[in-house]
Amino acid sequence: xxxxxxxxxxxxxxxxxxxxxxxxxxxxxxxxxxxxxxxxxxxxxxxxxxxxxxxxxxxxxxxxxxxxxxxxxxxxxxxxxxxxxxxxxxxxxxxxxxxxxxxxxxxxxxxxxxxxxxxxxxxxxxxxxxxxxxxxxxxxxxxxxxxxxxxxxxxxxxxxxxxxxxxxxxxxxxxxxxxxxxxxxxxxxxxxxxxxxxxxxxxxxxxxxxxxxxxxxxxxxxxxxxxxxxxxxxxxxxxxxxxxxxxxxxxxxxxxxxxxxxxxxxxxxxxxxxxxxxxxxxxxxxxxxxxxxxxxxxxxxxxxxxxxxxxxxxxxxxxxxxxxxxxxxxxxxxxxxxxxxxxxxxxxxxxxxxxxxxxxxxxxxxxxxxxxxxxxxxxxx
Amino acid sequence: xxxxxxxxxxxxxxxxxxxxxxxxxxxxxxxxxxxxxxxxxxxxxxxxxxxxxxxxxxxxxxxxxxxxxxxxxxxxxxxxxxxxxxxxxxxxxxxxxxxxxxxxxxxxxxxxxxxxxxxxxxxxxxxxxxxxxxxxxxxxxxxxxxxxxxxxxxxxxxxxxxxxxxxxxxxxxxxxxxxxxxxxxxxxxxxxxxxxxxxxxxxxxxxxxxxxxxxxxxxxxxxxxxxxxxxxxxxxxxxxxxxxxxxxxxxxxxxxxxxxxxxxxxxxxxxxxxxxxxxxxxxxxxxxxxxxxxxxxxxxxxxxxxxxxxxxxxxxxxxxxxxxxxxxxxxxxxxxxxxxxxxxxxxxxxxxxxxxxxxxxxxxxxxxxxxxxxxxxxxxxxxxxxxxxxxxxxxxxxxxxxxxxxxxxxxxxxxxxxxxxxxxxxxxxxxxx
Numbered sequence: 181x182x183x184x185x186x187x188x189x190x191x192x193x194x195x196x197x198x199x200x201x202x203x204x205x206x207x208x209x210x211x212x213x214x215x216x217x218x219x220x221x222x223x224x225x226x227x228x229x230x231x232x233x234x235x236x237x238x239x240x241x242x243x244x245x246x247x248x249x250x251x252x253x254x255x256x257x258x259x260x261x262x263x264x265x266x267x268x269x270x271x272x273x274x275x276x277x278x279x280x281x282x283x284x285x286x287x288x289x290x291x292x293x294x295x296x297x298x299x300x301x302x303x304x305x306x307x308x309x310x311x312x313x314x315x316x317x318x319x320x321x322x323x324x325x326x327x328x329x330x331x332x333x334x335x336x337x338x339x340x341x342x343x344x345x346x347x348x349x350x351x352x353x354x355x356x357x358x359x360x361x362x363x364x365x366x367x368x369x370x371x372x373x374x375x376x377x378x379x380x381x382x383x384x385x386x387x388x389x390x391x392x393x394x395x396x397x398x399x400x401x402x403x404x405x406x407x408x409x410x411x412x413x414x415x416x417x418x419x420x421x422x423x424x425x426x427x428x429x430x431x432x433x434x435x436x437x438x439x440x441x442x443x444x445x446x447x448x449x450x451x452x453x454x455x456x457x458x459x460x461x462x463x464x465x466x467x468x469x470x471x472x473x474x475x476x477x478x479x480x481x482x483x484x485x486x487x488x489x490x491x492x493x494x495x496x497x498x499x500x501x502x503x504x505x506x507x508x509x510x511x512x513x514x515x516x517x518x519x520x521x522x523x524x525x526x527x528x529x530x531x532x533x534x535x536x537x538x539x540x541x542x543x544x545x546x547x548x549x550x551x552x553x554x555x556x557x558x559x560x561x
Numbered sequence: 562x563x564x565x566x567x568x569x570x571x572x573x574x575x576x577x578x579x580x581x582x583x584x585x586x587x588x589x590x591x592x593x594x595x596x597x598x599x600x601x602x603x604x605x606x607x608x609x610x611x612x613x614x615x616x617x618x619x620x621x622x623x624x625x626x627x628x629x630x631x632x633x634x635x636x637x638x639x640x641x642x643x644x645x646x647x648x649x650x651x652x653x654x655x656x657x658x659x660x661x662x663x664x665x666x667x668x669x670x671x672x673x674x675x676x677x678x679x680x681x682x683x684x685x686x687x688x689x690x691x692x693x694x695x696x697x698x699x700x701x702x703x704x705x706x707x708x709x710x711x712x713x714x715x716x717x718x719x720x721x722x723x724x725x726x727x728x729x730x731x732x733x734x735x736x737x738x739x740x741x742x743x744x745x746x747x748x749x750x751x752x753x754x755x756x757x758x759x760x761x762x763x764x765x766x767x768x769x770x771x772x773x774x775x776x777x778x779x780x781x782x783x784x785x786x787x788x789x790x791x792x793x794x795x796x797x798x799x800x801x802x803x804x805x806x807x808x809x810x811x812x813x814x815x816x817x818x819x820x821x822x823x824x825x826x827x828x829x830x831x832x833x834x835x836x837x838x839x840x841x842x843x844x845x846x847x848x849x850x851x852x853x854x855x856x857x858x859x860x861x862x863x864x865x866x867x868x869x870x871x872x873x874x875x876x877x878x879x880x881x882x883x884x885x886x887x888x889x890x891x892x893x894x895x896x897x898x899x900x901x902x903x904x905x906x907x908x909x910x911x912x913x914x915x916x917x918x919x920x921x922x923x924x925x926x927x928x929x930x931x932x933x934x935x936x937x938x939x940x941x942x943x944x945x946x947x948x949x950x951x952x953x954x955x956x957x958x959x960x961x962x963x964x965x966x967x968x969x970x971x972x973x974x975x976x977x978x979x980x981x982x983x984x985x986x987x988x989x990x991x992x993x994x
Binding site for chain 1: 859
């Protein structure tokens with residue numbers, strides 16, 4: 181097989197600076213006590229935190245070119261931001277807005293509506309989402325759930341989408357729509373007439389999903405048939421590849437919590453971290469996380485360089501990192517014993533984030549199947 | 562919490578049974594801080610150019626050229642002057658290697674003398690007296706003298722510090738050694754050995770050990786091949802009967818053998834952590850090719866396992882590459898132990914998958930004959946699948962069992978509390994064995 185060059189898998193200076201700045205904000209404003217308190221309220225998202233990281237730190241515009249007011253950096257920096265946001269299980273719509281919706285818009289052809297949307301996303305004054313069911317994987321067929329009809333003023337959209345990230349929060353929706361049998365992407369305002377939005381109770385209360393119901397809702401086309409499928413695919417692949425870094429962050433935090441507890445919890449007259457049964461499991465988790473970091477960095481680097489191996493790297497990272505995060509969170513619960521199963525302890529926050537993330541943008545099994553195609557390991561007939 | 566780097570080992574604290582896997586504290590790094598002045602990349606390139614101009618590598622034997630290279634301080638640039646080095650930064654070694662490859666020079670053969678180059682040289686440089694360094698390093702480097710390591714014993718594997726081979730000094734004269742060592746690769750070719758022996762059984766296990774460089778041609782050294790489950794013999798048993806070692810061939814102080822051996826073992830871990838191979842270069846490639854070429858062998862369950870294994874192998878490969886990049890950037894991390902655990906498990910899983918996929922072919926075996934073989938797994942394709950399956954069983958045992966390596970990670974990286982021990986404070990001779 182041909183040998184793709186492996187780009188740098190280390191963290192650069194800009195990335196480390198970004199990490200330090202973001203970590204400081206999250207430490208001050210997004211401790212697990214705060215996250216835990218929030219999930220008992222009606223306000224799923226921490227808008228103050230989102231403003232601080234999206235606008236003041238500039239996270240919302242990381243991917244957006246400078247000409248639209250963004251930072252114009254790239255996937256590596258976004259990946260580091262996701263690591264930190266994952267570590268904190270931060271209740272902000274970063275993945276939905278700054279990754280999925282932004283990537284979709286960036287892959288649309290330049291135009292007045294698209295460019296204006298990028299500008300308000302870049303400065304953090306607006307939040308967007310990609311109106312697809314969040315379990316949709318890169319390579320899945322174009323969604324058929326919303327259809328559009330042209331009228332004199334543009335496009336009217338009708339249909340329903342379930343399982344949408346930040347459905348009730350986003351001010352802008354990037355909606356895949358089928359118009360006369362052809363795929364398009366439309367931009368819809370969150371407060372448009374005849375648009376119903378509803379949050380549903382979600383497995384991960386720090387990143388809830390919701391439903392969109394559209395009944396003749398006005399939208400503007402941002403990608404026609406020649407661009408829509410590619411733009412959606414690009415967004416889903418970016419999202420999947422970068423989600424791996426968030427999963428890495430969740431896994432690291434779950435392990436850190438578990439290890440801290442293994443050191444202080446005493447049973448049988450010893451710290452439980454001195455029992456080899458637990459030491460070895462913690463060591464295995466650490467090893468898996470080290471491997472997950474390599475996979476996540478490779479995916480981010482391949483995206484950043486638009487490398488030929490990007491599709492393989494994405495499927496690889498998603499086939500690996502989600503399962504590591506789930507295992508880390510599960511072990512975090514188990515190693516804490518009884519307290520790890522209580523609502524008052526943060527372990528369930530990591531577990532819910534990890535498990536829900538493992539379903540987002542394609543399960544590990546979906547991505548393994550994709551890899552089978554990409555690297556010529558076809559299924560049994 | 563989770564730390565990015567392993568601790569340096571500290572002989573004053575409670576002894577541990579595992580070396581640190583972070584190379585940064587190696588005594589061999591001392592010259593980096595002291596003497597790196599003036600030797601930058603340009604200086605290295607100039608020295609390489611001078612060497613090649615004076616000794617055209619294309620016109621002489623590789624041993625001869627390697628000797629000149631040693632004398633020019635370009636063997637290990639981070640070693641002290643006179644020891645094959647320049648006291649330069651370790652990172653500059655890569656400059657030498659690539660410049661010499663470009664000049665058509667053969668590089669030192671880690672394949673021929675892996676123990677010597679990987680573990681012997683750093684130990685000699687760090688702990689050998691000046692006269693020993695002058696005597697031993699050059700022929701080690703050129704490959705004229707092969708090295709082996711006499712550490713493990715039938716009664717001391719993971720618990721190396723419990724070893725029983727005795728070295729008794731005759732007055733102020735020679736040491737006389739008696740004991741049995743095992744799993745000694747290359748003993749049958751070796752001129753020199755790194756020997757760890759017990760010099761004081763009245764002290765606790767870690768404290769009564771002393772480290773020697775042993776002349777394998779000395780009377781009383783007997784090497785026997787050790788046949789393994791594959792049928793072949795990569796390793797040896799070494800019997801030491803009244804073997805005499807001059808005190809001048811001692812490395813480090815009497816009783817400091819454990820600390821000295823840590824230099825050796827630490828470098829073993831680094832050596833095994835290795836660089837990234839190409840995609841599908843390992844056993845997973847053989848299985849993948851069989852899957853592609855033989856559709857009649859495919860089943861859904863094996864397909865799932867193949868894809869899982871492919872993912873894990875590729876992730877492990879990227880992990881190794883990340884370790885290599887960290888080393889190259891001068892920021893080594895503790896991931897080497899994890900990489901070794903992963904390699905062992907994956908190679909075992911993949912070779913088993915290979916046999917299951919191969920079906921009837923997996924029932925056969927190519928050759929059970931007892932014969933000497935090179936160190937490590939045979940080249941892919943050279944042997945029947947069953948050989949690779951069996952050989953892989955050694956991967957989680959050799960060079961530190963996976964269980965010991967998990968303890969290394971738990972101790973050094975995660976800083977978890979140690980297991981209570983009963984064996985570190987009592988005299989060695991009172992330990993149950």
